[in-house]
Amino acid sequence: MSKRPQRKVTRRQFLVNTSKGACGVGFMGMGLAGYSNQSQSANPQMLRPPGALTEADFQSACIRCGLCVEACPYDMLKLGRLFQPIATGTPYFLARTDPCEMCEDIPCKAACPTGALDPELNNIDDARMGLAVLIDQENCLNFQGLRCDVCYRVCPLIDEAITLEMHRNIRTGHHAVFIPTVHSDLCTGCGKCEEACVLEEAAIKVLPRTIAKGELGHHYRWGWKEKEKAGESLIDPVLDLPDRVPEVLK
C-alpha cells in the first residue's frame, strides 16, 4: 500500500482511523480481559499435570501444544476445549475417572517445551497436583465405623500420605472408627483415592491446594512447638499470687 504515494492519508483521516481502531479493539479487549479473569478460577476438579506452576503462572507459560498429553502413557491428560470451564487448550485431568499414575520418569514434564511443567521436578513424590480432602464425612463409610479403607489402600504413599487414625465410635459407644487422614506434606494429589472411593459420588476429593489448604496467621505461634524449640516455655510460669480470703473464713 506504500506503493501509492498519490493517495496520502490526511491528518483527519489518520485521527479518525486511529480512534476507530482503538475503540474497536478497546471493546474487544475489555471482553477478553474479563474472560481471562474468569479462566483463572476454573473448575477446581480439573487438575493440572505434575510440576505445573501456580495457576496464573501456568496459564502464562503453557502454550497449549499438547505435548504433555501425547507423552502421557496412560492417556489421562486432556486439553481444555473451547467453552469448557478451564483455560482453552491447557492440559488437565479428572481424578475421579483418570487419576495420575505417577510415572517415575514424569514423561509429561519432560515433554513440556516451555517450563510450564517445572523441569526441576525430578521425583514424582514431590509433585503437588492437588490435595486429597475427605470432604464428606457424613457419607464416608469409615466415618460410620465400617472398614472400607479403600482410599487408604490405593494410595501410592500408603501409611504416609493417608493414614488410618483410630478414634472412639461415639454412636455405639464401644467400637472404634478408623478415620482416613490425609497428610498434606506428603499427598501428591494424584487422585487415586478419589477414583477408588466406592460411593456414588466420592467422599474424598482432590482439590487444588490453594482451595484445600488453610494458612496460619503469620504472627501466630503454636505454644507447644515453640516450647520444644526453645527447650523451655517462652513465657513465665503462672504467677502464684497470695490468696485473699475474707476475714471471716480465716
Place this chain on the structure above:
Amino acid sequence: MKNNQSLGFDAVKKKGWLLSNRFLILRRTVQLMILTLFLLGPLAGIWIIQGNLSSSLLLGVVPFTDPFILLQSMASGHLPLFQAFLGALIVVLFYGLVGGRVFCSWICPVNLLTDAAAWCRRKLKLRKEKVISRQWRYWILAMVMILPLFTGVMSWELVNPVSAFNRGLFFGMGLGWVLFLMIFLFDLLAVENGWCGHLCPMGAFYSLINRTSLIKVSAVKREQCTDCSDCFDVCPEPEILKGPVYGKKHEIGPLVKDLTCTNCGRCVDVCAENVFEITTVLSGKNNLAKGGEIK
C-alpha cells in the same frame, strides 16, 4: 465487470486443468499432509511429529514453536525454556525465507475453511463489497500483545480460533465447532475473506515476518494482461495486485511486495496469459528493464 464465465475458465482452456490448478493442488496436498502427519500419532501410533501447530517436535528431535504464541507467553510474564526459543527461531527463519504468510495459505488448517467459504461465495455470486478495513487485524494484533501485560495470561489464546482449530482436530473439538461454523458463515455471508484477510491477528503477525522473504509473486509479463480480472477475483488480498499488475506507468515494479501476500500462487494458476510467476527477489526478472525498480 467480468463476463459470466467461471473464474479460471480461460486459463483452463489455454493451459489445461492441471496447470491452472497446480498451486491449489500442491497447497491442498501440503495442508492435508500436515494434518495427516499430526493425526498419525494419536490415531495410528506413528509418531513422526508430536504436539500441534503451537509447538511440536519432529521425530522427537527438531522443535517447532509458534513465535506468535511464544511472544504472548512472554508478554504475560513467562520466560520460556530454551527448547521453545529454538523452536520459534527455526519457525521464524523458515517463514522469513519463504514468506511469513506461507503459514496462512499452506499450513494453517483454518485456510481450508475460509477458502471453502470464498469458493461458495464465488459460486453463489455474492457481491463483493468492502465492509470493514483490512487494517483491523493489526489493531487486533496490538491488542493481543498488550492485553497479557495487564491480565498476566494469554488472553487471546482463550479464544484464538486458529490454534483452537488445529488443536481441536488433534485433541478433540468439543463445542469449538460452533466457532468454526461462525467463521465460515462470517466469511460466506458477511465479509469476503473476512477472517483471514481482515481480522486474524496471527496472519497479521506472520505478515510482519514477510518483510525478509526471498520468495515472492511477480507480475513478470504484465504487458500480456488482458484485464480479465480473474487474479483479482481469486486473490484473498486483491488490493495488493493493483500496483504490480497496473503500476507500470507509476514506476511500480512487478514484484508483489505487500506484506499481506500469502504466496498461495492462485494468481499464477488462474491467469491464462501467464502474467505471474513465483520468483525469488534476487531474480533478474523483477528489475527495471521490465518496468520497475527494486527498493
